[in-house]
Amino acid sequence: MNTRRNFFKWLGVAGGAVAATSVSKVAMAALPEPVLQTKPDTMPPLLPNNGRPYNPVVTLNGWTLPWRMNNGVKEFHLVAEPVVREMAPGFKAHLWGYNGQSPGPTIEVVEGDRVRIFVTNKLGELTSIHWHGQRLPNGMDGVTGLNQPGIPPGKTFVYEFVARRPGTFMYHPHADEMVQMAMGMMGFWVTHPKNRNPLIDEVDRDFCFLLASYDIDPGSYTPKIMTMLDFNLWAWNSRIFPGIDSLNVRHMDKVRLRVGNLTMTNHPIHLHGHEFQVTGTDGGPTPKSTRRYEVTEDIAVGQMRQLEFLADEEGDWAFHCHKSHHTMNAMGHDVPTMIGVDHTGVASKINKLIPDYMVMGERGMKDMTEMEMPLPDNTAAMMTGQGPFGSVGMGGMFSVVKVRRDQKPGDYSDPGWFKHPPGTVAYEFTGSLPDPARFKSEGRSAMPVAKPTAQVEVQIRKPPGGHAGHH
Numbered sequence: 001m002n003t004r005r006n007f008f009k010w011l012g013v014a015g016g017a018v019a020a021t022s023v024s025k026v027a028m029a030a031l032p033e034p035v036l037q038t039k040p041d042t043m044p045p046l047l048p049n050n051g052r053p054y055n056p057v058v059t060l061n062g063w064t065l066p067w068r069m070n071n072g073v074k075e076f077h078l079v080a081e082p083v084v085r086e087m088a089p090g091f092k093a094h095l096w097g098y099n100g101q102s103p104g105p106t107i108e109v110v111e112g113d114r115v116r117i118f119v120t121n122k123l124g125e126l127t128s129i130h131w132h133g134q135r136l137p138n139g140m141d142g143v144t145g146l147n148q149p150g151i152p153p154g155k156t157f158v159y160e161f162v163a164r165r166p167g168t169f170m171y172h173p174h175a176d177e178m179v180q181m182a183m184g185m186m187g188f189w190v191t192h193p194k195n196r197n198p199l200i201d202e203v204d205r206d207f208c209f210l211l212a213s214y215d216i217d218p219g220s221y222t223p224k225i226m227t228m229l230d231f232n233l234w235a236w237n238s239r240i241f242p243g244i245d246s247l248n249v250r251h252m253d254k255v256r257l258r259v260g261n262l263t264m265t266n267h268p269i270h271l272h273g274h275e276f277q278v279t280g281t282d283g284g285p286t287p288k289s290t291r292r293y294e295v296t297e298d299i300a301v302g303q304m305r306q307l308e309f310l311a312d313e314e315g316d317w318a319f320h321c322h323k324s325h326h327t328m329n330a331m332g333h334d335v336p337t338m339i340g341v342d343h344t345g346v347a348s349k350i351n352k353l354i355p356d357y358m359v360m361g362e363r364g365m366k367d368m369t370e371m372e373m374p375l376p377d378n379t380a381a382m383m384t385g386q387g388p389f390g391s392v393g394m395g396g397m398f399s400v401v402k403v404r405r406d407q408k409p410g411d412y413s414d415p416g417w418f419k420h421p422p423g424t425v426a427y428e429f430t431g432s433l434p435d436p437a438r439f440k441s442e443g444r445s446a447m448p449v450a451k452p453t454a455q456v457e458v459q460i461r462k463p464p465g466g467h468a469g470h471h
């Protein structure tokens with residue numbers, strides 16, 4: 001496997017992307033070189049080579065931005081620019097991001113660090129960066145028009161403040177937010193504690209990722225920025241299953257998951273096989289008295305949650321958003337429910353009129369995962385992913401936590417599928433099926449009606465929207 005540095009493309013001041021802007025070369029000479037990342041792989045943790053030591057995070061399908069130490073100040077250079085993000089193998093999106101990727105690189109610093117961030121705008125419109133959750137001077141908060149003028153195209157602005165409290169933060173534009181965030185502009189920020197903090201445990205593995213949603217029509221490349229609620233791609237760090245890397249840990253590791261939500265809806269994030277505690281929010285570490293075990297934590301819009309668990313069960317554990325529509329990829333809407341409808345012969349008749357017509361879902365929608373359905377170019381399959389037992393039938397916000405005894409400390413590589421010990425996998429029963437025994441009370445309500453009414457079967461239909469027909 002390549003080392004981290006092999007993936008980095010160090011650009012000179014005169015060559016490459018930044019020289020094309022109107023920033024003068026004299027001014028640029030004082031800037032740290034922007035570091036670009038072109039691959040959507042999960043990079044190994046970036047071990048600090050100066051400043052206070054800390055235990056670095058791993059950004060899922062992402063990376064941490066290197067810095068330059070300048071007279072005791074950590075200097076970073078973010079470049080806001082259009083990017084091409086591979087959201088899943090075979091599916092690329094034209095997004096906006098930072099330093100070659102959406103989301104932008106994770107910024108990691110230590111409590112008490114003075115931080116200087118150069119932000120170069122290579123977009124066609126104003127931008128700015130808001131440092132979500134940070135304590136900082138008001139003029140560094142990044143709200144265009146309120147705290148600063150917008151950064152014009154081609155210009156570089158400087159933000160400088162002390163990372164005053166440890167925790168998990170995010171960054172995103174506060175200029176034309178609806179467009180710029182719908183296009184993928186966001187990033188993660190971790191401030192590690194300076195000293196041992198009684199509310200911040202040391203962990204063996206520390207993962208972070210951002211929840212994002214996009215509306216990209218099948219066969220197209222660019223998100224529809226006017227969409228408010230009806231998104232069709234639900235992403236972790238702008239990747240969708242099966243494009244999201246697994247989270248690979250060693251048996252008995254203490255694991256921290258930092259999840260930030262920059263979509264327009266809440267996501268109940270669910271981990272199989274373990275219980276976790278919520279150890280931190282945007283506001284800081286949670287008091288110990290508030291901690292309890294959960295297997296699902298709802299993360300609201302604009303929130304961040306730190307989830308911690310002991311990886312004490314070996315296996316391949318699903319880890320996903322519990323909204324089932326968020327573990328699917330783009331599909332047409334307005335599909336009627338066809339479960340229980342017999343389509344025998346219908347498709348072949350329609351095929352004479354419409355060659356690619358197919359009937360969806362008479363036995364449920366899982367058929368869709370195995371059908372050879374013609375997809376437009378650059379479209380992610382709706383529900384897919386091959387597991388050791390066949391199609392996983394998932395998309396969107398889904399990944400796997402792989403817990404292994406033989407995963408070496410510090411090794412984040414994929415160990416492959418779990419080898420289940422004999423006799424520990426659900427199996428088929430091959431005896432005869434007895435008639436079900438029925439309870440005497442079956443079908444009775446606690447307060448039976450006096451007069452029996454006629455039996456009516458009800459067809460449940462979702463309302464078409466609006467309140468027509470309600471009185």
Ligand SMILES: [Cu+2]
Nearest residue numbers: 267321323326
């Ligand atoms: Cu969700």
